[in-house]
Amino acid sequence: MHYHRRSVLGFGAAAGLLALPGCSSLPGLSLTEAVKRLLTLSSQNAFAELMQPNGFFDNQVARIAVPDSLGGSRATSIATALLRSKPVQDRLLMQVNRAAEKGAELAAPIVAETIRNMSIADAAAIINGGPRAATSLLQGELGNTLVERMLPGIAGGLRLFDNEIINLVLSQATNVDFSSISRDVTDKVGDAIYRSIGEQEAAIRANPRATNDPLLMAVLGAGKAF
Template sequence: MIHASLSPQISRRRILGAAALVLPVAVLGGCATPLGSYGVEEGVRRLLTLSSQRAFDRLLRPGGFYDDQLTRLTLPETAGQNNVLAAVLRTNAVRGRIAMALNDIAVDAADRATPIVLDSIRGLTLADAVAVLRGGPTAATDLLAQSARGAVIEAMFPEFSNGLRSDATEILSAIVTAQTGIDYTAIARSAADQAGNAIFRAIGREEAAIRADPRRTGDPVLTALLLGTRG
């Protein structure tokens, strides 16, 4: 499989990216209880930070997108402009190989998205943080996606655009001699859009798991806030 040959640098970036997402857990002055001066806005940000850390920890591994049906990217149906190429792209073998390439590129693309997500969490406007904490299993992620989805997709697009021109061309050149008619921009745009949605689905899954059992986080502040806002 294509993703089996990814560089070990991916793992190093994964560790650095995950570490960057961890908010400082400094004890504020005057904390008399596990909540102390932490408010519900801090709780939402901690929830999103931990959810994002766990999601990216999965996604930035080799095969992180492809091996998970929740996040796997697929090749768009209309990827070729000439009849021969379109027919080739409809075969399962070729579609499967290019899908693997797309999902491998997504790992590098997601690495670009990590700081975007972090900045968005820090700058998130929380008009009613209590409502977010009391909301559904992915309420915080849904709010984050509304704020950051566009920027995440734009950050990942260049990685897909550049990666496709090497990986997809190499795959197709072994099958057809005419390589014209490939709409790389359309494929890259579709892949970036799919990857952006996949990232927020992955974050939402982690948020739901944390909400279901906040004590397992080992974070007394987050645990107290989540349990305290259950109505």
């Protein structure tokens, strides 16, 4: 419970960075500003879901799979039969997804800062692109930054194996490399975050009026007119 409270509190600060600027009038159609607002709102919505308790675990788009070296679907001799048993796998699945929540807490302000400072060479191409074109732009802009910044937090979360049975099983398994496991989970969390942002972007594009944002409604509602 304390962990989830920290997640919510952490998101409170991140949400301030992700908040959309007020817009009571529409002084002009700025496609660059429209892309940034689209990404801001998509990110805000995605993180609001992911940073809830069990936000990754309960999300079919974002759920993180157990690494193969911990008995995942393609595990080989590394894992014992007990490690691959359903009760232990269920605990491990919950653990990696709780660690993912810590990653999202660290990622939110990084994404917000990147969106705020990014330059967009061809905003019209993004507006007229596919349903996740802006998310792809964001992913390219961040490169490996998101994963590298999330890694320490996720690694810390993965160390909190609080179940004696799992600790016992892991002590019996050979060649369990927690550094590689942490990297594997962090890579998956990064991909899950982009999938979630992309899903929110697609939803906004499909129904821009739901945002109540005059600029997004004007630009996205106009179709491919630029």
